[in-house]
Amino acid sequence: MTPTYYLLLSALLFTIGAVGVLVRRNAIVVFMCVELMLNAVNLSLVTFARINGELDGQIMAFFVMVVAAAEVVVGLAIIMSIFKTRRSASVDDANLLKY
Amino acid sequence: MSLATLASQLGAAASASGPLLAQAGTPVSGPEVIGIGETIAFWILGPLALAGALGMVFARNAVHSALWLVLTMLSLGVVYMVQQAPFLGIVQIIVYTGAIMMLFLFVLMLVGRDSADSVVEVIRGQRLLATLFGVGFAVLVVGAVARSLGTVESAGLGAVNAVQDGNVTGLGNLLFTDYVFPFELTGALLVVATVGALMFVLADKRSAPPRKSQREQADERFRGDKPRVSPLPGPGVFATANSVAVPALLPDGSVAPESLSEIIESTAVRTLDADRASVAGGAGEPGARALTTGSPEDADAEDAEPTGADAAGPEAPAAEDTDRKTGSDTGEEEGRA
Numbered sequence: 001m002t003p004t005y006y007l008l009l010s011a012l013l014f015t016i017g018a019v020g021v022l023v024r025r026n027a028i029v030v031f032m033c034v035e036l037m038l039n040a041v042n043l044s045l046v047t048f049a050r051i052n053g054e055l056d057g058q059i060m061a062f063f064v065m066v067v068a069a070a071e072v073v074v075g076l077a078i079i080m081s082i083f084k085t086r087r088s089a090s091v092d093d094a095n096l097l098k099y
Numbered sequence: 100m101s102l103a104t105l106a107s108q109l110g111a112a113a114s115a116s117g118p119l120l121a122q123a124g125t126p127v128s129g130p131e132v133i134g135i136g137e138t139i140a141f142w143i144l145g146p147l148a149l150a151g152a153l154g155m156v157f158a159r160n161a162v163h164s165a166l167w168l169v170l171t172m173l174s175l176g177v178v179y180m181v182q183q184a185p186f187l188g189i190v191q192i193i194v195y196t197g198a199i200m201m202l203f204l205f206v207l208m209l210v211g212r213d214s215a216d217s218v219v220e221v222i223r224g225q226r227l228l229a230t231l232f233g234v235g236f237a238v239l240v241v242g243a244v245a246r247s248l249g250t251v252e253s254a255g256l257g258a259v260n261a262v263q264d265g266n267v268t269g270l271g272n273l274l275f276t277d278y279v280f281p282f283e284l285t286g287a288l289l290v291v292a293t294v295g296a297l298m299f300v301l302a303d304k305r306s307a308p309p310r311k312s313q314r315e316q317a318d319e320r321f322r323g324d325k326p327r328v329s330p331l332p333g334p335g336v337f338a339t340a341n342s343v344a345v346p347a348l349l350p351d352g353s354v355a356p357e358s359l360s361e362i363i364e365s366t367a368v369r370t371l372d373a374d375r376a377s378v379a380g381g382a383g384e385p386g387a388r389a390l391t392t393g394s395p396e397d398a399d400a401e402d403a404e405p406t407g408a409d410a411a412g413p414e415a416p417a418a419e420d421t422d423r424k425t426g427s428d429t430g431e432e433e434g435r436a
Contacts, residue, residue: 001138003253004244006182009145011240013152013171019233020156023226028207029155029164035199036152036168039175042191046184050131053254055269058184059278062270065187065194066285070292072199076206077299089210092221 006047013040027079027089031072038068131255140181148174165203172196183256186267332358 013036020033042061049057083089151171158164172195180188220226256266263269274282311319320328332347332355347358 001133001141002249002251003133003182004248004251005141005145006178007244007248008241009141009148009178011244012149012237015233015237015240016149016152016156018236019229020152022229022232023156026161028203028210029161032155032164032168032203035195036155036171039172039191039195042187043175043178046179046182046187049184050182050256051251051253053256053259055256055259055263055266055273058187058266058270059273061184061187062190062274063278063281063285065190067288069194069199070288072202073292073296074299076202077296080206080209081299081302083210 003047003051007044010040010044010047013037013043025090025092027082027091027094028076030091031075031079035068035072038064130252131257133253137181141178144174144178144181147171148178161207162204165200165207168203169196169200172200183260184266186270327357 017033017035017037017040020036021030024030024033042064045057045061045064047057049055049061079089082094086093148171151167151169151174154167155164155171158167172191176188176191176196178188179185179191259269260266263272319325347355349355
């Protein structure tokens with residue numbers, strides 16, 4: 001077994017997350033799919049850190065986690081305020097800028 | 100210090116870190132050998148993570164999606180620990196599955212668990228196209244990675260960890276020397292995110308219409324904008340008990356329907372309809388005690404009371420009325436049972 005298997009797992013997880021973002025309608029589920037994509041990238045960063053024998057990849061994964069935490073806070077606040085005004089968490093209903 | 104100088108320092112630090120680390124991790128004595136234990140762990144955790152991801156995409160219920168995602172994140176955390184990143188593994192479990200996913204579940208409960216996905220396709224053929232895109236993307240990336248990195252050998256973090264006295268110490272050394280400026284930037288980012296989330300909450304509150312004063316509300320009530328002038332009657336008012344299960348009585352002895360709670364099962368409004376109809380039918384003046392019926396305990400108490408007190412004079416019609424009403428009430432009880 002080589003570390004390549006981890007990279008393949010990461011690629012598959014990223015693909016599933018991307019398809020989920022395209023397919024799902026609930027804004028919160030879409031958001032969870034984005035989190036899955038971030039996790040997949042983290043896995044590949046950790047694997048690359050191990051392949052190269054340096055810790056910089058792990059540092060980068062750490063920063064990705066911090067940014068994801070901040071992103072979740074703001075994103076969920078946006079979803080909550082959209083839900084308050086429209087009583088719906090569907091991404092199809094938030095089309096005020098469309099016309 | 101201007102931003103440009105900071106950026107140049109950052110670039111210098113980043114460029115300096117490469118050879119420095121290569122010197123630090125001196126004995127790169129050949130590739131790392133991946134043991135049988137890690138192989139087994141991978142073939143257990145990898146399918147679990149994939150199953151969690153697929154379950155998240157395909158689950159109809161959003162809460163189920165969140166739980167599937169928790170499975171994926173837990174497996175990934177263990178994978179990090181297996182891959183010589185114990186700190187990231189612990190952080191993954193604490194921050195992602197502990198904090199972020201709980202935040203997701205919290206918002207799901209606030210927004211409404213039943214806000215299910217609509218099945219209608221807004222863009223025609225979007226799902227098919229998305230699936231095709233996914234398959235194509237997976238084939239491309241997996242093929243590229245397998246071809247270019249299929250025979251790569253990992254250097255392993257054993258040497259670095261040995262020099263740096265463990266994974267956590269090594270990460271801390273890097274974080275507070277080479278990456279100290281990005282680390283401070285993440286602090287600023289967290290503060291901005293907190294303020295942003297607060298702003299969303301407070302902006303909603305400020306854009307709401309101003310609250311009406313007490314005077315305006317009273318004027319509205321007497322102008323007839325509201326259905327009632329007075330507040331709703333509390334349960335049990337003017338009756339012989341003040342339990343929530345006993346309805347309030349109006350001055351003529353009839354039941355005030357607004358005082359009954361729909362939540363409490365023992366006093367559903369419709370069970371009292373017959374009583375109210377008989378009162379409104381007006382077979383004599385109804386006594387106040389006649390209307391406390393509604394539960395078997397009450398009926399027992401009223402059965403006992405007229406015989407013991409031996410009512411006379413003005414009480415007599417009331418006693419007669421209670422008898423009639425308790426009779427009808429027990430009949431209803433049997434019907435319900």
